[in-house]
Amino acid sequence: MPYSVETRDLSRTFKGQDKPVKALENVSISIEEGEIFGLLGPNGAGKTTLIKILVTLLLPTTGEALVGGFDVVREPQKVRKIIALVSGGETPGYGILSVRENLWFFSQLYGLSSSVAKAKIKQLMIDMGIEEYANTRMAKLSTGYKQRLNFARGLISDPKVLFLDEPTLGLDVLTAKKLRSYISEWAKRGLKGTVLLTTHYMAEADEMCDRVAIIDRGRILACDRPYVLKEKLKESKIMRLEVSSMQADLSFLDKAAGVVGRSETRNIQTDTTTLRIMVRDEAILSSVMKRLEEQKLRVLSADEVEPTLEDVYICLVGRGFEEEAEAKTSA
């Protein structure tokens, strides 16, 4: 049986201002029917590029990509019949039309008859909790409700493969949670929908995905079930340190022996730096503490923490998502 989504040595290079930019490099993934597959990586890692190729909005430079067994380059129309794309931070639709009218319009893009469309719209509005806004113009909806409408729009054609590109971007915790649990149920229902989700929220990938691929600078670094990926970190120790002063110079950790990786978050309000550090040996921590004291920094708290998917990323790349984004900005 063919995979729902399959890529073989998929690469994409963009022109770039000075030199060609490799957005994807030999990406090979296989996603089974009914699976929720997460693509986890910082901004600019190549997640959206991969999705755009799979939904026929972008051509690959080399390699092959199949969705539902159809080639995205040679058979785009067949691919389009079985997919839907929902992007976070987007509000497709017409502000002047109501929620119901917008959904009707989008149902017509998939050729739904009026009676079928009407029933589906009603059900989706109930599922998404937007039925009380059925006659409200889209322009008057809050960001969260617009995204609920966007999800309903994506599901109206009963896609076999649903592509979610940062779907909970900018949403409040409750709305994000509701949408996540809905999609998880949707994928596991009788019709078995496949979901490819891109996100840079670790918890989202952890909570929703059957398998996760970690992508960085266009390359897949690891791909497995979230617990298997985290399991591999068992030999390392992960500590969370809160250090006084947000000016703490932690560059010495780059060369420190035994440090697998780290990520840091600087808080301007509390004037503190939260350091997440992964070490091979607990003994290394004492030398880290010593170096911090030499800088006249106080360690406000130190806890051992359970590994997360971000730690998997740190272990693979050596630094966290924020530093990755900063590095890209300064580059």
Added chain:
Amino acid sequence: MREQVIRDLRVAYARLWVRIKGSNREPEWLAAEMIIPVITLSAYVYMYKALGAPPQFTSFVVIGGTMIAFWVNVLWNMSAQFYWEKETGNLEIYLVAPISRMAILLGMALGGFVNTTLRAVAIVIAGILIFQAPVMINEPLTALLVFLLTIVALYALGMLFASLFMLYGREAWHTANLFQEPVYFLSGSYFPVTYLPFIIQLIASLLPLTFGLDGIRRVAVMGEGFGSIWIDVVMLVVFILILLPLAKFALNYMENLGKKEGRLTLRWQ
């Protein structure tokens, strides 16, 4: 095949419905769109009256102003619409859907035609009532034929421009700006194009609006029949036969180019 045709017809109808519904919800636009063109053409009418031009010139101006309403609609509400659709994220949704891009444009064209016809009718009524523009139609069916052919040719040209807006942002905007005023002039919207030098007339013959205006004026103002305007009809048919397939080709070409260059859904270009 049948399934695809039905889907495309549904899409065209849905897009037409959005356009009409949207306009009805903001009637203040309709008022503005009806009053402003009348003010514009009144300047030409009074200028011709002051110069003692024959009363038919008033009708020429009224018909020119009417057809300009369609040209402006084609240029800004249809061609440029893909630019707005791109900015709002709708273009991405269209391109991911299993539909013909021409079906979307057909819906926009029909919606734009319905809306603009209201504006055009207001201009014609104002022209006849306020400016006493003389009308002499001996062959109403011929007048209707020339009008409809002109509209189809204009919207086919709009579909061609839409392919530019699908890929380019501001660059296409400048191109549309470049086309607006020169087309008013070249097509002879406010005066008969026969007054232009031969070389300019030759350039003007590249525009379907030139033939459309000439044909409509001859039939609706001069009282002429099909026998004297058949060249206009043939030219309009030729424009349609060239522009429609060209628009389809250009849309496919631009979409593929956009997918190749990665600019198809790139915003704020």
